[in-house]
Amino acid sequence: MTRHLPWIGRRLLLGAAQTAAVVLLVLLLTEALPGDAAVALAGDQPDPERIARIRAALGLDRPLAERLTDRLAALLHGDLGTSLVSGRPVAGLLGGALGPTALLAAATLALLVPLSVGIGVACARREGGRLDRALSALTLAVHSVPEFALGVLLATAFGLWLGWLPPTAVGVDPLAAPAVLVLPVLVLAARPVCTLSRLVRAGTAEALASPYVAQAVLYGVGGTRVRWTHALPGALAPAAQQLARTCDWLLGGVIVVEALFVVPGLGTVTVDAVAARDLPVLQGAAVVFGTVTVLVNLGADLVARRLAPRSEVAA
Amino acid sequence: MTSTGSHPGHRLLLARTRRRLLLVTAALALTAGCATGPGPADDRAAAEGPRRGGTLRAAFAGGGTAETLDPHAANLFVDAARAKALYDKLADFGDDLAPVPRLAARWEPNRTLDTWRITLREAAFHDGRPVTAADVLYSYRRIADPAGTFRAKASLEPIDLAASRALDPATVEFRLKRPYAEFPNVLAAFGTSIVPAGTTDFDRPVGSGPFRFASFTPGTSLAVTRNDAYWDGAPHLDRVEFVIASEESARASALLAGQVQYAHELDPATARTHERGDRVRIVRLPGSSMQGFVMKTDRPPFDDRRVRQAFQLIADRRELVDGALSGAGEIGNDLFGKGYKYYASGIPQRTRDLDRARALLKAAGHEHLKVTLDTAPAATGFVEAAGIFKEQAAEAGVTVEVRVGNKDTYWKDILDGGTFASYRSGAMPIESHLSQRLLTGSTTNATHWRHPDFDALYREAQSTRDERRRTALYERMQRRLHDEGGFLIWGFSDWIVGTAPGLRGVDPEAPANTLDWARFDKTWLT
Numbered sequence A: 001m002t003r004h005l006p007w008i009g010r011r012l013l014l015g016a017a018q019t020a021a022v023v024l025l026v027l028l029l030t031e032a033l034p035g036d037a038a039v040a041l042a043g044d045q046p047d048p049e050r051i052a053r054i055r056a057a058l059g060l061d062r063p064l065a066e067r068l069t070d071r072l073a074a075l076l077h078g079d080l081g082t083s084l085v086s087g088r089p090v091a092g093l094l095g096g097a098l099g100p101t102a103l104l105a106a107a108t109l110a111l112l113v114p115l116s117v118g119i120g121v122a123c124a125r126r127e128g129g130r131l132d133r134a135l136s137a138l139t140l141a142v143h144s145v146p147e148f149a150l151g152v153l154l155a156t157a158f159g160l161w162l163g164w165l166p167p168t169a170v171g172v173d174p175l176a177a178p179a180v181l182v183l184p185v186l187v188l189a190a191r192p193v194c195t196l197s198r199l200v201r202a203g204t205a206e207a208l209a210s211p212y213v214a215q216a217v218l219y220g221v222g223g224t225r226v227r228w229t230h231a232l233p234g235a236l237a238p239a240a241q242q243l244a245r246t247c248d249w250l251l252g253g254v255i256v257v258e259a260l261f262v263v264p265g266l267g268t269v270t271v272d273a274v275a276a277r278d279l280p281v282l283q284g285a286a287v288v289f290g291t292v293t294v295l296v297n298l299g300a301d302l303v304a305r306r307l308a309p310r311s312e313v314a315a
Numbered sequence B: 001m002t003s004t005g006s007h008p009g010h011r012l013l014l015a016r017t018r019r020r021l022l023l024v025t026a027a028l029a030l031t032a033g034c035a036t037g038p039g040p041a042d043d044r045a046a047a048e049g050p051r052r053g054g055t056l057r058a059a060f061a062g063g064g065t066a067e068t069l070d071p072h073a074a075n076l077f078v079d080a081a082r083a084k085a086l087y088d089k090l091a092d093f094g095d096d097l098a099p100v101p102r103l104a105a106r107w108e109p110n111r112t113l114d115t116w117r118i119t120l121r122e123a124a125f126h127d128g129r130p131v132t133a134a135d136v137l138y139s140y141r142r143i144a145d146p147a148g149t150f151r152a153k154a155s156l157e158p159i160d161l162a163a164s165r166a167l168d169p170a171t172v173e174f175r176l177k178r179p180y181a182e183f184p185n186v187l188a189a190f191g192t193s194i195v196p197a198g199t200t201d202f203d204r205p206v207g208s209g210p211f212r213f214a215s216f217t218p219g220t221s222l223a224v225t226r227n228d229a230y231w232d233g234a235p236h237l238d239r240v241e242f243v244i245a246s247e248e249s250a251r252a253s254a255l256l257a258g259q260v261q262y263a264h265e266l267d268p269a270t271a272r273t274h275e276r277g278d279r280v281r282i283v284r285l286p287g288s289s290m291q292g293f294v295m296k297t298d299r300p301p302f303d304d305r306r307v308r309q310a311f312q313l314i315a316d317r318r319e320l321v322d323g324a325l326s327g328a329g330e331i332g333n334d335l336f337g338k339g340y341k342y343y344a345s346g347i348p349q350r351t352r353d354l355d356r357a358r359a360l361l362k363a364a365g366h367e368h369l370k371v372t373l374d375t376a377p378a379a380t381g382f383v384e385a386a387g388i389f390k391e392q393a394a395e396a397g398v399t400v401e402v403r404v405g406n407k408d409t410y411w412k413d414i415l416d417g418g419t420f421a422s423y424r425s426g427a428m429p430i431e432s433h434l435s436q437r438l439l440t441g442s443t444t445n446a447t448h449w450r451h452p453d454f455d456a457l458y459r460e461a462q463s464t465r466d467e468r469r470r471t472a473l474y475e476r477m478q479r480r481l482h483d484e485g486g487f488l489i490w491g492f493s494d495w496i497v498g499t500a501p502g503l504r505g506v507d508p509e510a511p512a513n514t515l516d517w518a519r520f521d522k523t524w525l526t
Helices: A002-032 A037-042 A048-058 A062-076 A090-125 A130-143 A147-161 A178-208 A211-217 A223-261 A266-276 A281-309 B016-032 B039-046 B075-088 B132-143 B246-258 B268-276 B305-314 B316-325 B354-363 B382-394 B410-416 B430-435 B450-463 B469-484
Strands: B055-061 B091-093 B099-100 B106-109 B115-120 B161-167 B171-177 B211-217 B220-228 B238-245 B263-266 B280-295 B329-331 B368-374 B401-406 B420-426 B487-499
Touching: A002 A281, A002 B115, A037 A048, A037 A266, A037 B410, A062 A281, A090 A130, A090 A178, A090 A223, A090 A266, A090 A281, A090 B132, A130 B106, A147 A178, A147 A223, A178 A223, A211 A223, A223 A266, A223 A281, A223 B246, A266 A281, A266 B246, B055 B075, B055 B171, B055 B246, B075 B220, B075 B263, B091 B132, B099 B106, B106 B450, B115 B132, B115 B246, B132 B161, B132 B171, B246 B263, B246 B487, B268 B280, B268 B487, B280 B305, B280 B329, B305 B354, B305 B382, B316 B329, B316 B382, B316 B487, B368 B382, B382 B401, B382 B420, B410 B420, B430 B450, B430 B469, B450 B469
Parallel strands: B055 B238, B055 B263, B368 B401, B368 B420
Antiparallel strands: B091 B099, B106 B115, B115 B171, B161 B171, B211 B220, B220 B238, B263 B487, B280 B420, B280 B487, B329 B487
């Protein structure tokens, strides 16, 4: 591990710079959207005088450069600021929303990783066999169903027809009643399981056909051991990076799932903040998303370096 | 004073997926079961009278980070419903949008209608303090603070608050800047709840309403419990939880699965699917939302009244209601407030007449007219209605180009931009519609209707004590608007609420934002 340290340091620095760039980009893009928080807040009562007063009260009448510098300076001191709309601290707001989203993401990963490795290896065992064909067809089919459709379908089937699970998490604390998370997790995991298991399957099958595995088999290593300890690790390097990309996707995919199942998480907060042009909240969300993405990708690259040491992994 | 509710940001979170979701709604339909509508059993239950106890969960679309328990900062329907549970206003609107006394037991104007004496009823805040004239003045001054940005500030503009005073703890004297016969409308205006004098912090709100504060998580839920000392009788329910579900499909599934007993704002498709089933009851609150288009009466081609009339004759109102509102509503007659007090119901319904429309356009020199119609997914049915009207106009030889704008800034964009745009309005008294939108000095005059003689009619009505004469003046104003106004009002949509079969006491006639809408102190669970 120690030999990775300088590399990790470089990557962390790069990551911090990337996060800063993301934050700045998000702020600029939001500024580029038509209208500001004052207009959004005035809604269907767009009395120009009232909009001007709201703008003054929120400090939106100051020049863009000044507001951006102030906000970024505060950010460097660890101050995420307060929401323009509600006046509540952004840190508290995001903190509250982070819990449900993190729980969703963790539960999804806990389901996703073993399931996709299992399916992938099972398929690779008899490439082109009946099991492989059936599972491949199934994963292809599931992959082509968009989240919202799958979500409504599952909510209808399990929540309303069978009555086994709550169809929404409305008004429930997901930490206190984890049953409300079952359907959202299934929906979130459904498509990544398909892509990941296909990657694992392809990698494992390729490795199983390689000379070094043939050698291991010649030496009398058992089939199960060959599959899990010789072939699989080689297949996991690309899968780990796909998994990291899945994590990025999870952060975005939760927007649909959170809305469908009424989970009050980061996705919901972000969508609301965009609609309200609530820049401090968006900035905070960008920091969180940026940091998580950088760390997850760093982790994946580390895993890839360990599993396939020869390949130099690009940032 | 407008009932907003359609805070533009929070309506169509997944707008692009909505159409496809409708397909899936069809799947939900299967859960509705066969038609065994509410029958005699319900009437029996109703005859037994209200039952005490129980917790009601009510789902509303929410505002996420924007949510607040400050009743003066209310913007969304859920804000208004929560404010109603925790607080009272001096008055509120009845089903016909006429003001009904609430904390004000009665009101009495002077001869010139510019000083009003309000007598408060005996009521107490949740901490036991009585509601006094000082609380009323504090609340109104807080809303009207010159530096403030509260929505109701415009409604309170007619009051000279510096000259208004408390005559005794139970009597407030409001001095007005001008005669205002319809002043009680102000007392009922959106966002004018009475808070205890000196309140600045609303983290643990103390009001005089039927329920006391229990707990609040912004973006998730507010829990309130029964106020046994409520002046209008203690509520039947022990507890109400206002929960947030911004997606319509989520509100519908939560209701069907029994997670909530009241779901505010359902789609017409959902309503049709479940109307005949016995799993939920569908309540259609009529007259809740006016639907139409606005024409800028000071810009070509709409500065010519013949063009405006032609457009009003082009509209096939039934087709618009059926297409854009899925039939959930009734047709309009280019006048605001169908069914409300002072509505000029004697004016004949305008119907489609393409020949006359063509003749009018020809006379105006616009035989091959091209106009741009601004719209945005800022409210349900906007984009659909624009598409339908485009087809209807084509039959009269008018080319309508539909321009879909940004939903978050839509209302500001169309106030002074463009010439022709989609428009909606929540329920408010006809007088408020006139004063906010149709006078020279109105702040949201989207039709740019500025006529000194029309202003004079309005002022005359407000200086007229006799209600019959005032009614006649309102009728004259409405005739004028019907003849040459810039509003093309093609319909009024129902506001659709779903309730659990066991929830009783939901008023089926109260338009959104009136007194009996989302009024949970009069409901009970069987």
